[in-house]
Amino acid sequence: MISGIEATRIDPAISPKPEARIRLVDVHLAFGPQRVLRGVNLEIFSGETLVVVGRSGEGKSVLLKVIDGILKPDKGEVWVEDQRIDTLPPRALNEFRRRIAMVFQGAALFDSMTVEENVAFPYRERRLLADKSIRERVVENLRRVHLVDPGVLRKKPAELSGGMKKRVGVARALSMEPEIILWDEPTTGLDPVTADAINDLILEVQQSTHATSVVVTHDMASVFKVGNRVAMLNQGVIVYTGTVEETRETENAMVSQFVQGRAQGPLTEGLPVG
Ligand SMILES: Nc1ncnc2c1ncn2[C@@H]1O[C@H](COP(=O)(O)OP(=O)(O)OP(=O)(O)O)[C@@H](O)[C@H]1O
Numbered sequence: 001m002i003s004g005i006e007a008t009r010i011d012p013a014i015s016p017k018p019e020a021r022i023r024l025v026d027v028h029l030a031f032g033p034q035r036v037l038r039g040v041n042l043e044i045f046s047g048e049t050l051v052v053v054g055r056s057g058e059g060k061s062v063l064l065k066v067i068d069g070i071l072k073p074d075k076g077e078v079w080v081e082d083q084r085i086d087t088l089p090p091r092a093l094n095e096f097r098r099r100i101a102m103v104f105q106g107a108a109l110f111d112s113m114t115v116e117e118n119v120a121f122p123y124r125e126r127r128l129l130a131d132k133s134i135r136e137r138v139v140e141n142l143r144r145v146h147l148v149d150p151g152v153l154r155k156k157p158a159e160l161s162g163g164m165k166k167r168v169g170v171a172r173a174l175s176m177e178p179e180i181i182l183w184d185e186p187t188t189g190l191d192p193v194t195a196d197a198i199n200d201l202i203l204e205v206q207q208s209t210h211a212t213s214v215v216v217t218h219d220m221a222s223v224f225k226v227g228n229r230v231a232m233l234n235q236g237v238i239v240y241t242g243t244v245e246e247t248r249e250t251e252n253a254m255v256s257q258f259v260q261g262r263a264q265g266p267l268t269e270g271l272p273v274g
């Protein structure tokens with residue numbers, strides 16, 4: 001048995017614990033014959049930043065989409081506080097999803113919209129604010145991601161660098177004023193300096209919003225800079241959870257090899273791609 005498994009096993013009979021903001025109980029999800037999640041048990045505590053690591057293709061993005069309600073598990077339960085979300089009807093789910101911001105792996109901006117329209121989108125969708133206030137908030141959210149040149153507002157995503165796109169993606173997430181932020185490989189594909197700036201940004205967002213965050217990353221600098229706890233996904237289950245300090249010194253071979261950047265066994269897909 002891999003050490004750490006016991007620590008993450010949750011008795012489904014126990015009702016959601018108040019301290020766990022997000023709780024996955026025995027979550028299974030397959031695409032046809034491919035069983036991607038095979039009994040994920042995971043708790044994410046209020047206000048923490050949990051980093052999820054695992055090899056390429058293990059199902060990390062799928063896991064975030066399950067938490068966000070985009071994908072429904074075939075079996076198991078997904079709880080956010082005392083709300084079970086995997087069984088919510090579409091309307092209630094849409095309402096619920098406004099509390100969660102996903103910063104997608106490829107930024108996932110709307111290509112036909114300008115930066116301003118992209119960042120304004122969550123406000124427009126909620127129809128709570130007048131145009132002038134929306135514009136002010138858009139400018140403010142872009143300032144928070146250090147995009148201060150007014151010219152950027154009118155640009156389309158195709159005119160931005162990879163790092164700028166990620167920043168715009170973060171600004172759009174901030175426009176949701178989220179309680180939960182899911183970051184899918186925020187630094188992948190960026191040079192080390194830009195990647196470090198994005199890590200700083202994750203910390204800044206964390207400090208200013210106090211959101212509960214889940215960060216999927218292959219970037220060990222990111223793990224140690226932004227994380228409070230680490231979870232490892234392997235072969236469809238969470239095989240390890242521990243604090244960042246515990247993870248540095250873990251005797252779990254799979255985790256320590258990952259942390260030290262050495263592959264264990266043949267990699268199925270080569271290097272991770274953004
Ligand atoms: N919508 C989908 N339909 C069919 N298969 C899918 C779908 N989404 C993901 N998969 C498959 O599920 C597996 C896990 O995908 P996922 O994107 O979660 O991997 P990952 O751990 O995020 O990898 P990476 O580190 O490369 O981003 C992959 O084999 C992928 O092809």
Ligand SMILES: [Mg+2]
Pocket residue numbers: 060061062105184185
């Ligand atoms: Mg992924």
